[in-house]
Amino acid sequence: MEGDARGWTRRSTLALLPAIGVAACARSVAAPAPLRLWAMSWEGDYSPLLMPAFTAATGIAVEVQSLPTTASHEKLLIATAGGALPDVFMLFNGWLTEFATIGAIAPVPDPSIVAGMFPGMLDATRVGGRDYAVPWSVAPQVNFYRRDLLAAVGYDAPPGDWPALRTMALKLKRRRPDDFVFLMLLNWPTALINILSQAGVRPLRDHDTRANFSTPEGQEAFAWYASIFADGLAPKALSTEVQDPVAAFAQGYFAIWPSGPVTLRDLAQRNVPKHLWSTARCAGPRGPGALSGESASLCVAATTGRPAEAWALVRHLTSVESELHFQRAIGNLPANLHAWASPQLDQPVLAAFADQMRYPAPGPKVIEWEQIQLQVQFAAERVVRGVETIPQALAGLDTRVDRILAKRRALVEAGKLA
Amino acid sequence: MSARAAAQERTAWLFSAPVLAIILLVFVLPTALAMALSVTDYSIYALADWDNLRFVGLGNFVDLFTTPLFWRALGNTALFAVLGVPMAIGASLFTALLLDDVTVRWKPLWRVLLFAPYVTSIVATAVVWRFLFNERSGLINRLIGAVGIPPIDWLGDPHTSIPAILIFVTWKIFGYNMIVFTAALSAVPGDLMEAARLDGAGRWSRFRHVTLPAIGPTLLLAAVMSVAGFLQIFAEPYVMTLGGPAQSTTTILFFMFEEGFKWWNLGQASAVAFILFLMILALTLIQTRVGKRYEWL
Amino acid sequence: MAVTSRARAVVANAAVALLTLLTIAPLGYMVVVSFMPRGESGMLPTPLWPSRWSLENYHELLVRRLIDGAWFDYRIVPALWNSLGIAALSTGLGLLLTVPAGYAFAKLRFRGRERLLKLLIASLVVPGQVAMLPLFLIFKELGLVNSYAGVILPSLAGIFAILFVRQATLAIPDEMIDAARLDGAGEMRIFARIVLPLLAPITVTLALFMFLGSWNDFLWPLIILADQQRYTLPVAVAAIAREHAADAELMMAAAVVTTLPVLLLFLSLQRYYMRGLLGGSVKG
Numbered sequence: 001m002e003g004d005a006r007g008w009t010r011r012s013t014l015a016l017l018p019a020i021g022v023a024a025c026a027r028s029v030a031a032p033a034p035l036r037l038w039a040m041s042w043e044g045d046y047s048p049l050l051m052p053a054f055t056a057a058t059g060i061a062v063e064v065q066s067l068p069t070t071a072s073h074e075k076l077l078i079a080t081a082g083g084a085l086p087d088v089f090m091l092f093n094g095w096l097t098e099f100a101t102i103g104a105i106a107p108v109p110d111p112s113i114v115a116g117m118f119p120g121m122l123d124a125t126r127v128g129g130r131d132y133a134v135p136w137s138v139a140p141q142v143n144f145y146r147r148d149l150l151a152a153v154g155y156d157a158p159p160g161d162w163p164a165l166r167t168m169a170l171k172l173k174r175r176r177p178d179d180f181v182f183l184m185l186l187n188w189p190t191a192l193i194n195i196l197s198q199a200g201v202r203p204l205r206d207h208d209t210r211a212n213f214s215t216p217e218g219q220e221a222f223a224w225y226a227s228i229f230a231d232g233l234a235p236k237a238l239s240t241e242v243q244d245p246v247a248a249f250a251q252g253y254f255a256i257w258p259s260g261p262v263t264l265r266d267l268a269q270r271n272v273p274k275h276l277w278s279t280a281r282c283a284g285p286r287g288p289g290a291l292s293g294e295s296a297s298l299c300v301a302a303t304t305g306r307p308a309e310a311w312a313l314v315r316h317l318t319s320v321e322s323e324l325h326f327q328r329a330i331g332n333l334p335a336n337l338h339a340w341a342s343p344q345l346d347q348p349v350l351a352a353f354a355d356q357m358r359y360p361a362p363g364p365k366v367i368e369w370e371q372i373q374l375q376v377q378f379a380a381e382r383v384v385r386g387v388e389t390i391p392q393a394l395a396g397l398d399t400r401v402d403r404i405l406a407k408r409r410a411l412v413e414a415g416k417l418a
Numbered sequence: 419m420s421a422r423a424a425a426q427e428r429t430a431w432l433f434s435a436p437v438l439a440i441i442l443l444v445f446v447l448p449t450a451l452a453m454a455l456s457v458t459d460y461s462i463y464a465l466a467d468w469d470n471l472r473f474v475g476l477g478n479f480v481d482l483f484t485t486p487l488f489w490r491a492l493g494n495t496a497l498f499a500v501l502g503v504p505m506a507i508g509a510s511l512f513t514a515l516l517l518d519d520v521t522v523r524w525k526p527l528w529r530v531l532l533f534a535p536y537v538t539s540i541v542a543t544a545v546v547w548r549f550l551f552n553e554r555s556g557l558i559n560r561l562i563g564a565v566g567i568p569p570i571d572w573l574g575d576p577h578t579s580i581p582a583i584l585i586f587v588t589w590k591i592f593g594y595n596m597i598v599f600t601a602a603l604s605a606v607p608g609d610l611m612e613a614a615r616l617d618g619a620g621r622w623s624r625f626r627h628v629t630l631p632a633i634g635p636t637l638l639l640a641a642v643m644s645v646a647g648f649l650q651i652f653a654e655p656y657v658m659t660l661g662g663p664a665q666s667t668t669t670i671l672f673f674m675f676e677e678g679f680k681w682w683n684l685g686q687a688s689a690v691a692f693i694l695f696l697m698i699l700a701l702t703l704i705q706t707r708v709g710k711r712y713e714w715l
Numbered sequence: 716m717a718v719t720s721r722a723r724a725v726v727a728n729a730a731v732a733l734l735t736l737l738t739i740a741p742l743g744y745m746v747v748v749s750f751m752p753r754g755e756s757g758m759l760p761t762p763l764w765p766s767r768w769s770l771e772n773y774h775e776l777l778v779r780r781l782i783d784g785a786w787f788d789y790r791i792v793p794a795l796w797n798s799l800g801i802a803a804l805s806t807g808l809g810l811l812l813t814v815p816a817g818y819a820f821a822k823l824r825f826r827g828r829e830r831l832l833k834l835l836i837a838s839l840v841v842p843g844q845v846a847m848l849p850l851f852l853i854f855k856e857l858g859l860v861n862s863y864a865g866v867i868l869p870s871l872a873g874i875f876a877i878l879f880v881r882q883a884t885l886a887i888p889d890e891m892i893d894a895a896r897l898d899g900a901g902e903m904r905i906f907a908r909i910v911l912p913l914l915a916p917i918t919v920t921l922a923l924f925m926f927l928g929s930w931n932d933f934l935w936p937l938i939i940l941a942d943q944q945r946y947t948l949p950v951a952v953a954a955i956a957r958e959h960a961a962d963a964e965l966m967m968a969a970a971v972v973t974t975l976p977v978l979l980l981f982l983s984l985q986r987y988y989m990r991g992l993l994g995g996s997v998k999g
Contacts, residue, residue: 078679243571430824541950541956
């Protein structure tokens with residue numbers, strides 16, 4: 001199975017050589033113009049490492065442009081509007097619906113390109129029944145925990161269900177009343193959204209045109225979230241007040257930190273001793289459940305003039321070799337299932353990620369999802385700070401999200417949107 | 419029309435038509451379009467398909483007025499202006515007065531050096547000042563630490579973020595008005611000054627009764643124009659704080675940029691632009707009123 | 716009396732010197748840090764002088780490096796050329812467009828002159844950012860997004876420049892021009908032979924204003940340029956600044972590259988700049 005996947009990738013890339021050779025001759029240029037790739041953050045800065053192999057195999061150079069993450073959404077939108085998109089670019093999964101709707105990305109032409117990815121991932125990259133992107137990295141949240149702190153109260157790992165987790169957390173708090181248990185800040189929405197996913201909250205209803213937060217599941221999720229802060233298990237603070245979460249975790253101010261693969265890299269860079277911490281799946285109401293991650297995918301622009309070569313590049317970047325190379329370089333977790341069979345990824349701290357990846361919970365496929373997440377976070381913050389009760393907050397959240405979805409609702413009712 | 423007049427007319431149009439055409443294309447047309455956009459719901463759906471565009475009348479404005487971040491941005495911008503204008507004008511005036519003293523030598527040298535920040539790129543200097551304000555390794559905290567003050571998290575604390583940016587902005591722009599005031603000060607009637615001194619008036623009294631009335635119009639004009647400048651602060655939050663922390667440095671223009679280009683709500687963003695335009699228009703009317711009153715215009 | 720005035724002179728000069736030092740200090744520090752070895756500026760207590768002068772930051776910033784067989788490039792040098800080219804074009808074209816227009820509004824009589832003038836002055840009220848969003852849409856239809864023309868075009872709408880030139884041209888005595896007309900000289904000849912030489916210092920000032928304005932322009936190039944190869948310096952630096960906030964030495968080097976050319980230009984031509992400022996903004 002794994003051999004097949006790798007062989008197919010290399011075979012298909014080599015198969016393109018004659019085609020590209022003919023094309024190059026036809027253009028009668030010494031070397032074909034470079035392909036353009038845009039990626040964000042670490043992927044953007046380190047993608048050039050993956051290019052020599054591609055250039056050696058196909059003779060095409062690749063120009064990589066790194067976008068700063070916080071400015072990437074507007075740069076991509078502006079490029080789309082202005083017809084200035086590159087050939088291949090990276091997108092966060094939450095943006096796929098948006099870019100597919102505005103016709104910026106091309107559908108995947110060949111199912112073999114996405115074969116071999118985590119099965120649940122394809123759910124996120126599918127828009128209107130067609131695949132629009134190839135998953136590149138996965139980044140589900142897991143609980144990073146301090147082994148020494150938990151061992152001191154008699155636990156090997158944090159329990160997987162909320163009541164047991166609460167019991168353990170209260171023991172920890174009693175033992176170290178000046179420290180906190182959970183590193184969860186009031187303006188970090190991911191952990192909160194994951195709590196909602198775990199509780200089984202379906203955020204939107206009616207073809208995703210109306211908010212659906214005032215439900216028993218929503219109540220349960222918000223109640224759990226609020227209780228964490230009410231019991232003093234997490235600080236009522238924003239990220240501006242906890243400037244260096246890695247240092248705080250390393251120094252034991254927090255025992256449990258729900259976070260993604262980025263933290264693996266941060267802890268390694270800061271030389272935090274490996275025996276001090278480990279990872280476990282995040283807890284759900286009755287055991288660990290499904291949650292999403294800020295995963296990323298590669299897309300080919302609809303406006304590219306060289307689709308065949310662009311898809312060859314995508315195939316190369318999502319191949320097992322490239323994924324493993326990337327993992328060594330920047331710690332990215334591959335979306336390619338076959339890469340996980342490699343001994344390189346057979347580390348105990350990665351086991352929780354691999355496990356969680358089999359239970360993804362993609363968000364609703366609406367363009368406004370990112371704005372809605374912010375509203376959920378604001379509502380939860382109001383509950384935590386005692387400004388509103390949970391039913392009030394949920395009702396207010398429903399009203400505000402309904403307003404955000406007004407345009408979508410109008411279009412769906414007019415039959416213009418699915 | 420005589421041949422000469424006709425020749426003048428032809429030349430005039432030849433000389434001015436190109437630039438007027440460009441002004442029409444890149445200024446007049448878009449401004450009109452902005453008014454038009456502000457009454458539609460142009461959003462990412464319209465980018466997908468023009469058909470999705472709808473006319474919504476004052477809907478965008480109503481939406482804006484019920485968006486807390488809009489009011490926050492308005493408040494922040496007002497705070498920037500209210501705190502910043504006295505700071506900037508004060509710094510300019512102080513420096514101009516200092517330079518005006520007869521005993522100071524090498525005036526052109528000081529003038530040029532003090533003006534230098536004004537011609538630098540805002541992005542480059544914002545990057546430099548972001549480093550200066552760094553809580554751990556910034557020079558400013560080191561300096562105040564030398565006099566015993568504990569380190570301040572300038573750009574990370576919502577309470578100090580605006581003052582920090584204002585210090586930077588003042589540093590950057592004070593040179594401009596310093597030159598303007600220098601010119602104004604040189605126009606203060608010297609004989610009046612002499613008479614006041616001979617009458618035994620003290621330094622402050624001379625300033626209040628001779629200098630201030632003479633440079634008053636310039637001062638007021640500079641202040642009003644500064645406010646317009648402070649209303650358009652964008653690059654500093656964009657580079658230094660991303661509108662944070664906790665949205666404490668989100669200005670009107672920053673809000674407009676994010677609404678327009680990050681979320682692609684061009685309809686709403688145009689409404690913000692329109693409101694900004696009204697604010698500056700009001701300011702200019704005040705400026706005209708003041709100018710007329712002091713017979714300056 | 717002499718002692719007091721001497722003491723006062725010392726205090727006044729010292730105060731000015733101190734103020735100037737404080738003002739220049741950030742720029743000086745910027746240069747100093749850019750030559751520090753990587754990571755040194757983060758050490759405590761904050762160093763004020765490099766332990767050793769190193770060019771590594773400039774090397775990393777400006778030179779394409781080969782690491783593990785892959786090319787890494789911040790693309791600052793292309794940005795430098797872009798800024799230079801765009802600023803030069805903006806200035807050249809801008810002068811070509813606005814100086815004749817300023818003269819026309821001052822000295823040539825034509826229908827609608829006064830009305831157009833009032834409109835121009837009134838339009839100074841409208842902040843440029845209002846037009847930004849729809850202008851992007853217009854350029855999108857015209858295919859000017861991500862192009863140099865897209866960056867330069869809006870800067871050519873020099874309303875301020877026209878009024879500035881007009882103000883300066885008004886000072887030229889009418890009799891001189893009328894005499895030339897009576898002598899039979901054509902309008903173009905009058906402009907080229909008589910007016911332009913008189914406007915030369917103003918033109919230099921205006922060129923300086925335009926060049927500086929174009930070089931430092933940030934918001935519009937940020938919006939209209941998508942391709943890193945086309946970025947101007949401020950846009951390129953802003954892009955790096957987001958992700959490399961912790962690499963202070965690198966960022967200082969980038970800041971130096973952005974500010975130094977312009978500072979040098981200003982220092983060499985500051986006489987014209989100051990004259991232009993004073994001449995344009997103070998009356999009587």
